[in-house]
Amino acid sequence: MGRRARQTDNLDTELTDLPPKLRWREWMGRVEAVIFAAPEPVPREVLARVVGRACNLDLIVDDIRDELRGRPYELVSVAGGWQHRTRKGFAEAIRAATGLGDQVRPLSQAESLILLCIAYYQPITRGELGRFFGQEVSRDLIGYLRRLGFIASGPRAPQPGAPYTYVTTNGFLSHFGFATLRDLPDMEMLEDAGLLSKDKLLAGDFPAGFGAGTTAGDGDDEGPERDELLSD
Template structure:
């Protein structure tokens, strides 16, 4: 008989372990799930590998502290978490590993359109044309959508009701953002200028 995904052969409660060892095992399970995942893992999925009384948020906090001196960290991305390499190790990875397939490799104009969508979302083709002073090629929108960086948002409240564009969780992950508020905070800091100046 095949096992269903909802009922894995996993002792979640670990009642036979002392509390400290139980907590450590739950942390390791969360770390293993994050390590194996290619995308952010939501709280509900992490809760499936720990006991009912365990707080996923506290486990994540303890795991983050445990990884403090490691070259990778736990990062909140959208509604989930994942492990990512700390930025300081980026040059070493690029020098030694074939990480080219993971890079965005977007042209400058593609990045500008993506940034406009992120800042002004939901925004339609007409809004993008107003920002850039020209029509945005459908191929460019297709490239961004094909890489799952943007998706369709609500329809515009006008004749024909065209779709708008919004960024996705993959966008947040690609830029290491927890939410779009991180983007707003970075923009405010840039506008404020150097600290103490």
């Protein structure tokens, strides 16, 4: 007796009745449909529910990307999954037609500084951030980055009072276009090459992707100044 087709909620995932080319096209359609319908990046384990055991998801994604060449949107790998995104070259057209992005302001220098340090040194406490910069880091700044969904509370630190640490989130990875934290520029390599140091950070010299021009969804017209946010 032949192996029975794998079923997921009554969905035939193996598609053994179809010829190989049609089976592959069906798997491609399913994967793209799931990604298109999802509001967040879709991880591999979710996509695996709609394809057969022999399906190579990486090759499926490659074929979908090939078909999207020349289209105004693309399939990107971010935050541990895949997501459809419009290409950057069409941002102005989208803004002109819909107004989306009009209320988006850049992260201030202070916000970029703190976010960058959390990304590289997580889990890290507010006190440790303050010692890095030589002055106390405002709770308002931390709260703002939390509201943006870029950071969250991590494990309690093994210090007196067991303060909470802060870590970056999948929202951070998605916003900055990183698949995982391993995609961050290597800190030691940047330091060894003289491209990054504490002095450079304090001067606002960030690695690519973290500059003060990076946008954050908030309705304020202007970001807080560095000295305002690094003091209570």
